[in-house]
Amino acid sequence: MYSLPGMCxxxxxxxxxxxxxxxxxxxxxxxxxTVLVHGGYYKEGNIFISKKIVLKGIDLPTLxxxxxxxxxxxxxxxxxxxxxxxVHSGTSSLEDIAGIKLYDVRDAVVxxxxxxxxxxxxxxxxGINCLIQNNVLTSARKxxxxxGNGIHCWKSDSMRIxxxxxxxxxxxxxxxxxxxxxxxxxxxxxxxxxxxHFMFSNSDSYISNIFRYNGAxxxxxxxxxxxxxxxxxxxxxxxxxxxxxxxxIADSYIDGxxxxxxxxxxxxEGVSRTIMVKNVFRNNGWALKIxxxxxxxxxxxxxxxxxxxxxxxxGSLVLNNFDGNYWDKYEGYDLNKNGIGDLxxxxxxxxxxxxxxxxxxxxxxxxxxxxxxxKTEKVLPTLTPENLADTKPLMKLxxxx
Amino acid sequence: MKKIIKYIITDILRNKIILSYTAFLxxxxxxxxxxxxxxxxxxxxxxxxxxIIVPLISIIFSTIYIYNxxxxxxxxxxxxxxxxxxxxxxxxGLAGSFTIAxxxxxGIPIILFEATAVGFMILAVxxxxxxxxxxxxxxxxxxxxxxxxxxxxxILLWLYFSLLFDGIVLFLLFQFSDYxxxxxxxxxxxxxxxxxxxxxxxxxxxxxxxxxxxxxxxxDFFGTTTGMVTSFLILALxxxxxxxxxxRKFDRKDL
Amino acid sequence: MISATNxxxxxGKLMALDNISVTYPAGECIALIGPNGSGKTTFIKxxxxxxxxxxxxxxxxxKDIAHDCHYRSDIGYMPQIGRYPExxxxxxxxxxxxxxxxxxxxxxxxxxxxxxxKSLLNKRMRTLSGGTRQKVSAALAFMFNPEVLILDEPxxxxxxxxxxxxxxxxxxxxxxxxxxxxxxxxxxELDDIxxxxxxxxxxxxxxxxxxxxxxxxxxxxxxxxxxxxIMQQNQFxxxx
Numbered sequence: 001m002y003s004l005p006g007m008c009x010x011x012x013x014x015x016x017x018x019x020x021x022x023x024x025x026x027x028x029x030x031x032x033x034t035v036l037v038h039g040g041y042y043k044e045g046n047i048f049i050s051k052k053i054v055l056k057g058i059d060l061p062t063l064x065x066x067x068x069x070x071x072x073x074x075x076x077x078x079x080x081x082x083x084x085x086x087v088h089s090g091t092s093s094l095e096d097i098a099g100i101k102l103y104d105v106r107d108a109v110v111x112x113x114x115x116x117x118x119x120x121x122x123x124x125x126x127g128i129n130c131l132i133q134n135n136v137l138t139s140a141r142k143x144x145x146x147x148g149n150g151i152h153c154w155k156s157d158s159m160r161i162x163x164x165x166x167x168x169x170x171x172x173x174x175x176x177x178x179x180x181x182x183x184x185x186x187x188x189x190x191x192x193x194x195x196x197h198f199m200f201s202n203s204d205s206y207i208s209n210i211f212r213y214n215g216a217x218x219x220x221x222x223x224x225x226x227x228x229x230x231x232x233x234x235x236x237x238x239x240x241x242x243x244x245x246x247x248x249i250a251d252s253y254i255d256g257x258x259x260x261x262x263x264x265x266x267x268x269e270g271v272s273r274t275i276m277v278k279n280v281f282r283n284n285g286w287a288l289k290i291x292x293x294x295x296x297x298x299x300x301x302x303x304x305x306x307x308x309x310x311x312x313x314x315g316s317l318v319l320n321n322f323d324g325n326y327w328d329k330y331e332g333y334d335l336n337k338n339g340i341g342d343l344x345x346x347x348x349x350x351x352x353x354x355x356x357x358x359x360x361x362x363x364x365x366x367x368x369x370x371x372x373x374x375k376t377e378k379v380l381p382t383l384t385p386e387n388l389a390d391t392k393p394l395m396k397l398x399x400x401x
Numbered sequence: 402m403k404k405i406i407k408y409i410i411t412d413i414l415r416n417k418i419i420l421s422y423t424a425f426l427x428x429x430x431x432x433x434x435x436x437x438x439x440x441x442x443x444x445x446x447x448x449x450x451x452x453i454i455v456p457l458i459s460i461i462f463s464t465i466y467i468y469n470x471x472x473x474x475x476x477x478x479x480x481x482x483x484x485x486x487x488x489x490x491x492x493x494g495l496a497g498s499f500t501i502a503x504x505x506x507x508g509i510p511i512i513l514f515e516a517t518a519v520g521f522m523i524l525a526v527x528x529x530x531x532x533x534x535x536x537x538x539x540x541x542x543x544x545x546x547x548x549x550x551x552x553x554x555x556i557l558l559w560l561y562f563s564l565l566f567d568g569i570v571l572f573l574l575f576q577f578s579d580y581x582x583x584x585x586x587x588x589x590x591x592x593x594x595x596x597x598x599x600x601x602x603x604x605x606x607x608x609x610x611x612x613x614x615x616x617x618x619x620x621d622f623f624g625t626t627t628g629m630v631t632s633f634l635i636l637a638l639x640x641x642x643x644x645x646x647x648x649r650k651f652d653r654k655d656l
Numbered sequence: 657m658i659s660a661t662n663x664x665x666x667x668g669k670l671m672a673l674d675n676i677s678v679t680y681p682a683g684e685c686i687a688l689i690g691p692n693g694s695g696k697t698t699f700i701k702x703x704x705x706x707x708x709x710x711x712x713x714x715x716x717x718x719k720d721i722a723h724d725c726h727y728r729s730d731i732g733y734m735p736q737i738g739r740y741p742e743x744x745x746x747x748x749x750x751x752x753x754x755x756x757x758x759x760x761x762x763x764x765x766x767x768x769x770x771x772x773x774k775s776l777l778n779k780r781m782r783t784l785s786g787g788t789r790q791k792v793s794a795a796l797a798f799m800f801n802p803e804v805l806i807l808d809e810p811x812x813x814x815x816x817x818x819x820x821x822x823x824x825x826x827x828x829x830x831x832x833x834x835x836x837x838x839x840x841x842x843x844x845e846l847d848d849i850x851x852x853x854x855x856x857x858x859x860x861x862x863x864x865x866x867x868x869x870x871x872x873x874x875x876x877x878x879x880x881x882x883x884x885x886i887m888q889q890n891q892f893x894x895x896x
Contacts, residue, residue: 472739
């Protein structure tokens with residue numbers, strides 16, 4: 001679109017320019033023009049973009065919504081919004097007011113913006129093939145109701161969410177009915193609810209993201225063909241907080257993720273035909289809470305280190321395969337030196353069953369009595385599901401950490 | 402009193418049991434840390450030693466020592482020495498020896514291999530439990546004249562604090578599982594010094610697992626400065642109360 | 657020097673001391689005599705503050721001994737069975753006692769020399785025989801030149817030579833005007849030392865009188881015979 005000389009022009013906006021306001025510049029601009037906004041402070045209410053233009057800020061001009069307005073509304077395909085500081089959007093419980101909102105558009109690009117104190121950050125509805133990258137979104141609102149999501153996508157397709165930093169929103173990244181999209185290299189921390197909230201969104205990938213200190217971790221629900229690679233889920237603490245909450249997920253692939261210091265690293269409910277490999281679970285309260293409604297899930301080459309409980313479950317039915325993982329609590333031996341322990345490992349300890357039924361019993365953890373109970377249970381399993389075992393536990397780490 | 406402490410510590414140090422205890426702790430801690438490639442497991446084994454072995458050895462050895470020193474105590478009492486000072490000297494001697502033994506036996510490996518918050522908490526709890534169980538031993542020994550009976554009672558006391566008490570707590574937990582019993586549980590756990598120590602370590606060791614709702618209640622209490630100070634004060638009470646009662650009793654005891 | 661008024665002590669159902677009142681002046685050598693379990697040792701221990709009486713008062717040099725310990729620096733006590741920290745050597749025990757007593761004045765080494773302790777000093781207490789332990793106890797009792805000596809069965813377990821050495825020592829100390837309180841079963845040994853006799857039975861003091869008066873009353877010279885006579889008389893009076 002930049003390669004059509006003579007057809008597009010550059011319109012400058014700034015204190016020292018002929019055109020002082022962005023709205024005026026946009027109204028003068030034609031399709032494919034570039035509006036260059038120079039550094040400064042602009043309070044123009046809601047800026048509508050209904051033509052295919054590039055709106056670019058130089059030296060991070062600030063657009064202030066004065067706590068009343070949505071700041072940029074994009075209603076044309078192929079618009080680029082680049083390099084703005086967008087602050088103080090309005091707040092509403094009736095409509096989703098955002099810093100930048102894309103309405104039913106395709107091929108839009110939102111990049112290099114800094115959003116501060118916005119209700120919703122960057123909001124897309126019915127977007128196709130949009131790119132949202134290198135933005136920094138921060139909100140410091142304390143209550144969930146007064147706070148919107150950082151990057152919010154609804155009924156969209158082929159979205160690319162890359163290298164954004166999102167902090168302090170209700171949900172860091174929100175996907176609902178979004179397909180064929182990728183979420184890559186984002187950092188989503190300290191959000192009130194979820195770092196990533198993901199529902200009814202099929203065939204998406206999220207790769208190399210960091211989700212940390214979120215109120216409830218990450219939630220991925222009612223989706224299939226989801227791929228999760230090399231993400232970090234760290235220090236998501238609380239009763240309802242999970243590294244990832246997986247609910248009704250099918251045919252998905254979870255590979256090479258790191259789960260560190262979460263109350264529960266993964267909580268799985270109704271997960272089927274999903275493969276989990278080479279994930280590292282370290283110093284979590286529970287590495288896996290797997291409900292009996294999960295089936296045909298395969299776990300292998302995962303590493304379990306220093307977790308209080310490796311696996312917790314609510315029933316005795318086991319339709320999943322746990323063979324071939326590394327468990328630091330494994331105490332068996334390997335006589336034929338093939339790297340696979342000769343005795344099976346049962347990752348569900350009796351005490352995790354007790355705590356599951358009666359959470360305050362945690363206060364007795366590591367006491368002499370509970371150790372005795374655990375030891376007895378290992379010899380004579382009565383409470384723990386007998387079939388939930390790794391029959392081929394690895395003696396050594398399957399890969400370098 | 403310094404003199405009494407000096408003689409008691411020299412006497413205890415000449416006793417091979419305390420030296421073997423130190424060597425045992427040293428050997429086992431070094432083995433734990435060098436065999437386990439993963440320090441969490443090492444700490445877990447060390448935790449079991451601190452919560453089970455340390456109280457057992459402290460209480461039994463102290464009881465036996467006090468009974469065996471009956472004549473020595475008698476000799477001291479016939480001298481121009483205050484009874485209180487004799488008894489406190491005996492306590493300081495025993496508690497000091499066990500503290501030194503634990504500091505050497507477990508402290509050195511902890512500082513070498515695991516100089517972390519968990520490691521130091523284990524060290525602190527180990528020392529406090531050593532002293533507390535010396536105090537409890539002195540209470541039992543002054544209360545019961547017969548040596549065999551006295552040793553039997555101290556073994557029962559140890560069994561109670563390390564096993565039976567938790568059994569009762571677990572029973573209560575299930576009996577009252579329909580009620581919000583987290584806060585009462587904190588109060589109940591204060592009745593057992595081993596439990597206080599264990600929870601303090603638990604908060605450092607399994608902090609992730611404790612961040613759930615229930616854990617958060619515990620964390621809200623034990624994790625805060627007030628909670629920590631309270632727990633340590635109660636541990637101090639566990640030291641002081643048996644000691645003071647035994648002191649009163651000894652002051653009036655017929656030898 | 658020492659006076660006890662209305663001392664009573666009960667162990668369970670047993671009345672160990674039953675309302676005993678007695679005064680021991682300095683310069684006397686008192687034999688505390690009575691059958692086994694008559695309360696002799698309990699009475700001695702009451703004076704030493706090792707047993708706390710249920711009622712009554714004991715004054716030492718006019719001061720109540722309850723909740724006091726300093727008066728004990730004027731007492732040398734030789735227990736019936738002297739046992740010491742097993743791991744210490746004889747030398748260390750002696751040093752320790754010197755250290756604990758914090759004695760100013762000169763030390764009395766007579767018994768240490770007479771019992772020939774030199775060869776024993778490096779022996780551990782647990783290797784010593786009962787008699788040798790008694791020697792250590794005796795040496796300790798006399799070492800600090802106390803004004804009062806309380807000797808509980810001093811010669812029991814001592815060989816005749818040592819027994820004689822100890823007796824001579826007691827005589828010498830008595831001549832210095834010290835108060836000496838002795839309990840003993842072997843009555844014959846006490847004949848030449850004793851000036852007063854206190855006889856106890858079932859926790860009661862049956863009598864307390866000068867030895868020469870006792871000799872006169874019973875017509876017996878030997879303490880053992882005099883006591884035997886008294887006991888017989890008591891039995892008769894019981895029967896009558």
